C-alpha cells in the first residue's frame with residue numbers, strides 16, 4: 397500500500413515527462429536540413445507541383461491534370477506531369493521540408509514560408525513575344541521565366557519587406573533555390589513546329605542569357621545557394637523518336653537507342669549554361685551556384701537501364717518507350733497523348749524510365765534527384781551534410 401502510494405507520483409511524473417518530450421519532439425525542427433529553412437523553385441512541367449492545375453488559362457486544363465497522372469504516389473491528379481513525385485519533391489524530402497505548394501497557393505506560414513513553387517507547365521525561358529518574332533508559338537501558356545521571377549518578388553514583398561531589405565536577405569540566404577529545368581519548352585515548340593535547326597541553335601544563347609538574368613535578380617534579392625539544372629536528353633523522348641524517326645542506324649546512340657543529334661543539341665545548351673554559371677560565380681563569389689547535371693544522370697540510366705531503378709526489378713520495362721501514351725513503337729501519338737480518353741498506361745510505371753514522352757516516371761525522377769544531391773551529378777558537389785537522409789536507404793535496385 398505504502399509502496400503503491402509512493403510509486404504513483406513517480407509514474408505520473410514519468411508520464412508527464414514523456415508527454416512533454418514527445419510534444420517537444422513534434423514541435424522541434426528535428427529532421428530538418430541544417431543548411432536550408434526554405435526551398436523555392438522555378439521552371440516548367442518538369443518542376444510544376446500544381447500551378448497548371450490552379451492557374452490554367454481560361455480554365456482549360458492540360459493533359460497532366462487527368463488520370464492516370466499521380467496514380468503511383470498521390471492517388472489523384474495534382475497537376476504534376478508524372479505518375480508521382482518530381483525531382484523537386486525529392487529535393488524537399490531530402491531537406492526535411494514539405495512538398496512545395498504552388499504559388500499563389502496557400503502558403504504554409506504567413507510569415508516565413510518553408511517554400512513555394514513558381515514553376516508552371518508550358519513555361520518558356522524566353523518571353524512569349526520574343527519567341528513569336530522568331531516564329532515559335534507557345535499554344536499552352538504565355539508564361540515565361542521572368543513572370544515567375546516577378547511573382548516571387550511579389551511574394552517576398554508580402555513576407556519580408558523592410559527598408560534595408562535585410563529581412564529578405566537573411567531569409568533568402570537560408571533558402572535553396574531550384575532554377576529550372578527551363579528552356580526545354582522553347583526548344584520543343586520550335587522543333588515540333590518545324591523551325592529550321594540553325595534558327596533553333598541561334599536562340600540557345602538567348603535562352604541561356606535569360607537564365608543568367610534570373611540568377612542575377614535572385615542574387616540581388618539575397619539568394620546565396622542556387623541549383624541550376626540543364627536540359628534532359630531530348631533525343632531519348634518518345635515524341636522526338638517518333639517525329640524524327642530515321643532509317644539511318646548511325647543517327648542513334650547504339651547503347652540507348654536515342655537520337656544523337658537532339659541529345660547533342662541538349663548538351664550544347666548545357667555547355668553554354670555552364671559557361672554562364674561560371675561567369676556569374678566569378679561575379680558573385682559569396683554565392684554557391686551549382687549546375688545540376690540532369691542530362692548526365694539520365695544518360696547513365698538510358699544507356700544501362702537494367703542497372704538502375706528501385707525495388708527488385710529496376711528499369712526492365714523500357715527506357716525509350718513511354719509508359720503512358722496512345723500506341724505506336726514508342727507509345728507516342730501526337731493526337732492521343734497520356735491523359736486523353738483512350739490513351740493507355742503500363743501496369744508497372746516503376747519499371748519504365750519514361751512516363752508520357754517528355755516527362756519521366758517517379759522512379760526515374762527519384763534517381764536524378766539522388767544523383768544531383770548525393771553526387772556525382774552536380775558541379776560543384778551538393779553539400780551532403782545538408783541532407784537529412786539518403787535516398788540509397790530506400791529500396792534502390794540492387795544492381796545500382
Ligand SMILES: *[C@@H]1O[C@H](CO)[C@@H](O)[C@H](O)[C@H]1NC(C)=O
Nearest residue numbers: 453454523524525537538539
Ligand atoms: C498572357 O495571357 C493572359 C491570359 O490569357 C493575359 O491576361 C495576359 O495579358 C497575357 N500576357 C501577355 C504578356 O501576353
Ligand SMILES: *[C@@H]1O[C@H](CO)[C@@H](O)[C@H](O)[C@H]1NC(C)=O
Nearest residue numbers: 722723724729730731732738
Ligand atoms: C493516333 O491517334 C489517333 C486518334 O485516336 C488515331 O486516329 C491514329 O490512327 C493514331 N495514329 C497511330 C499511328 O496510331
Ligand SMILES: *[C@@H]1O[C@H](CO)[C@@H](O)[C@H](O)[C@H]1NC(C)=O
Nearest residue numbers: 429430431432779780781782
Ligand atoms: C556543409 O554543411 C555543413 C552543415 O551545415 C557545414 O557544417 C559545412 O561547413 C558545409 N560544408 C561546406 C563545404 O560548405
